[in-house]
Amino acid sequence: MKSQKIPEATIIRLSVYSRYLKQLEKNGLITVSSGTIAEGVDGSPAQVRKDLAYFGEFGTRGVGYNVSDLNRYITKILGIDNKWNVIIVGAGNLGSALSQYKGFDERGFNVLALFDNDPEIVGKKAGKIPVFSAPRMTSFIKENNVEIGIIAVPAPFAQDIVDEMVGAGIKAILNFAPRVISVPDYVELRNVDLAVNMEVLTFNMTFQK
Amino acid sequence: MKSQKIPEATIIRLSVYSRYLKQLEKNGLITVSSGTIAEGVDGSPAQVRKDLAYFGEFGTRGVGYNVSDLNRYITKILGIDNKWNVIIVGAGNLGSALSQYKGFDERGFNVLALFDNDPEIVGKKAGKIPVFSAPRMTSFIKENNVEIGIIAVPAPFAQDIVDEMVGAGIKAILNFAPRVISVPDYVELRNVDLAVNMEVLTFNMTFQK
DNA sequence: CTCCTTTTGTGAAGATTATAACATACGCTG
DNA sequence: CAGCGTATGTTATAATCTTCACAAAAGGAG
Numbered sequence: 001m002k003s004q005k006i007p008e009a010t011i012i013r014l015s016v017y018s019r020y021l022k023q024l025e026k027n028g029l030i031t032v033s034s035g036t037i038a039e040g041v042d043g044s045p046a047q048v049r050k051d052l053a054y055f056g057e058f059g060t061r062g063v064g065y066n067v068s069d070l071n072r073y074i075t076k077i078l079g080i081d082n083k084w085n086v087i088i089v090g091a092g093n094l095g096s097a098l099s100q101y102k103g104f105d106e107r108g109f110n111v112l113a114l115f116d117n118d119p120e121i122v123g124k125k126a127g128k129i130p131v132f133s134a135p136r137m138t139s140f141i142k143e144n145n146v147e148i149g150i151i152a153v154p155a156p157f158a159q160d161i162v163d164e165m166v167g168a169g170i171k172a173i174l175n176f177a178p179r180v181i182s183v184p185d186y187v188e189l190r191n192v193d194l195a196v197n198m199e200v201l202t203f204n205m206t207f208q209k
Numbered sequence: 210m211k212s213q214k215i216p217e218a219t220i221i222r223l224s225v226y227s228r229y230l231k232q233l234e235k236n237g238l239i240t241v242s243s244g245t246i247a248e249g250v251d252g253s254p255a256q257v258r259k260d261l262a263y264f265g266e267f268g269t270r271g272v273g274y275n276v277s278d279l280n281r282y283i284t285k286i287l288g289i290d291n292k293w294n295v296i297i298v299g300a301g302n303l304g305s306a307l308s309q310y311k312g313f314d315e316r317g318f319n320v321l322a323l324f325d326n327d328p329e330i331v332g333k334k335a336g337k338i339p340v341f342s343a344p345r346m347t348s349f350i351k352e353n354n355v356e357i358g359i360i361a362v363p364a365p366f367a368q369d370i371v372d373e374m375v376g377a378g379i380k381a382i383l384n385f386a387p388r389v390i391s392v393p394d395y396v397e398l399r400n401v402d403l404a405v406n407m408e409v410l411t412f413n414m415t416f417q418k
Numbered sequence: 419c420t421c422c423t424t425t426t427g428t429g430a431a432g433a434t435t436a437t438a439a440c441a442t443a444c445g446c447t448g
Numbered sequence: 449c450a451g452c453g454t455a456t457g458t459t460a461t462a463a464t465c466t467t468c469a470c471a472a473a474a475g476g477a478g
Contacts, residue, residue: 007435011412015405019387033455041389045455046437053457061456062444078408079415086407097306102363103387103404148410154311172410178228178312180250188413190406195312196224197399198295199287201357201381203220204397206288216465242425254425255467262427270426271474 010051014074016041017048021071033064080108085145089137089161090152091116094176096126098150112144137161141168148172155179219260223283225250226257230280242273289317294354298346298370299361300325303385305335307361321353346370350377357381364388 020040024032034045041048052058052070055077059065075081086104088095091114098104099111114131116122122133132140140146149165151158151173158177165173172188175181178196183189229249233241243254250257261267261279264286268274284290295313297304300323307313308320323340325331331342341349349355358374360367360382367386374382381397384390387405392398 005434006416008409009435011409012405014412015402015408016389018408019404020389035455042391044437046439049456050436050458057457059456060444061442062446062454064455077412077416079411080408084407084411093306093309097302098403100302101403104407107404107408109404109407147414148407172414174406174410180225180229182251188410190410192401192403192406193224194307194310194401195228195316195318196221197383197401198293198313198318198357199224199227199289199316200217200220201383201397201399202288202293203223203286205356205381207215207286214464218465244425253467255469258425258427259466266427268426269474270472271424271476273425 004054006054010054011078013041013043013047013051015078017051018071018074018078021067021074025067025071029067031064032067032070034059036064083108083110084147086111086148086150087113087115087137087141087146088150088152089115089134089165090154091118091121091126091131092152095150095152098152098176099126099129109148112146113140115140138164138168141165141170146170148174151175151177151181153177213263215263219263220287222250222252222256222260224287226260227280227283227287230276230283234276234280238276240273241276241279243268245273292317292319293356295320295357295359296322296324296346296350296355297359297361298324298343298374299363300327300330300335300340301361304359304361307359307385308335308338318357321355322349324349343370347373347377350374350379355379357383360384360386360390362386 017037020037021032024040034048037043037048038045055073058070058073072081086109088099088111095114095116099114104111111129114126114129115134115137116131117134121131124131147170149170149172151161153161155177158175158179159181162173162175162181162183166183166187170187173181173183173190175189175191176194178193181189181191226246229246230241233249243257246257247254264282267279267282281290295318297308297320304323304325308323313320320338323335323338324343324346325340326343330340333340356379358379358381360370362370364386367384367388368390371382371384371390371392375392375396379396382390382392382399384398384400385403387402390398390400
């Protein structure tokens with residue numbers, strides 16, 4: 001693999017390939033071609049091969065890819081060949097729902113705890129996940145080697161929580177609060193903006209096509 | 210505005226600009242420059258102007274943009290100058306959380322109902338939003354002019370629900386199920402894949418920087 | 419009324435990403 | 449063991465998106 005900038009779109013697709021390969025593996029498939037993968041993820045064969053080519057040669061010409069090997073390579077590339085410790089801040093509807101999300105655990109993300117300010121819910125549990133009081137967050141992050149934080153608090157509080165997380169040594173943040181957040185450039189940040197997604201839909205409905 | 214393909218990235222940014230403008234408006238700001246917007250959304254002034262230029266000329270040279278006028282234009286462009294009817298299928302943790310999400314209502318998305326198969330929850334309410342039984346979905350969509358469907362069911366059921374929605378006349382779908390979904394090309398589809406987002410984070414943590 | 423400052427709108431250049439096309443290599447068949 | 453079919457890996461081409469740079473225009477000062 002050459003040292004090169006990898007397009008984010010490639011990473012997103014790799015993640016989808018991986019999910020699809022897992023399905024194929026469960027169905028007992030041994031070998032798969034770029035064409036079949038492309039069909040399964042609604043992409044093109046050339047794109048699949050190009051995406052993989054950023055990282056090495058994983059296939060056999062004339063044959064295709066070994067399903068479980070390829071999936072192992074991809075999970076390694078994505079950094080999910082081992083577990084990650086995660087906390088969620090904001091134990092409202094969204095935060096608790098995320099804490100119960102099966103897809104996280106399946107992919108190696110361990111949600112260790114929720115944090116909230118509301119004394120009504122602090123001390124309770126969401127499923128098996130405990131809700132702690134917000135001021136305990138920093139020490140919890142340090143003591144438990146938490147690498148990833150999820151922001152599920154109302155927009156006005158988001159930046160403060162993020163700053164505290166960064167101060168405590170968190171390396172990556174997934175932000176659900178509908179606000180632009182700033183972090184130092186050694187911290188990874190992604191925004192999942194639900195209303196924005198809806199608005200892309202309505203734009204496309206109204207204008208294009 | 211020329212008839213031209215608008216980049217999706219532009220639409221996403223417009224949505225973020227709009228949210229920021231709303232904030233500025235609340236703070237009583239009358240006029241704003243592309244530079245100030247850029248600062249507020251962590252972008253570049255040229256990008257802001259270019260994005261707007263796809264749709265017209267909204268500013269005054271030497272002055273900037275009128276905050277509330279510009280926001281009105283953008284909401285019109287995004288198609289959220291009027292209300293949209295939405296249903297959510299899957300009243301589990303995620304579905305009910307989404308039904309309570311304040312950001313939808315604020316931006317003109319009316320969540321009318323949830324649908325689920327579980328007899329334990331059918332007939333109850335999530336906040337003010339009723340949960341109906343899944344078989345009632347098609348008629349509900351038709352009777353209530355529902356344009357947008359949100360998929361919050363487990364992956365194996367997603368495609369079937371989507372097919373039923375499309376059959377009932379839904380025009381756009383926001384899919385939270387971690388699976389590739391197909392729709393006819395007159396239906397808009399967006400995927401919000403939570404694990405994929407996490408995996409982009411872990412990739413960036415592991416590799417780049 | 420003219421000049422100066424400011425900030426837009428935009429055409430051109432640059433960078434990035436996707437698509438297409440093909441040479442290379444593997445395995446199978448006879 | 450040679451030749452054929454197939455699917456990869458990669459180079460070249462095309463399309464798309466972003467950044468840059470500047471002319472045009474508005475408002476205010478003198």
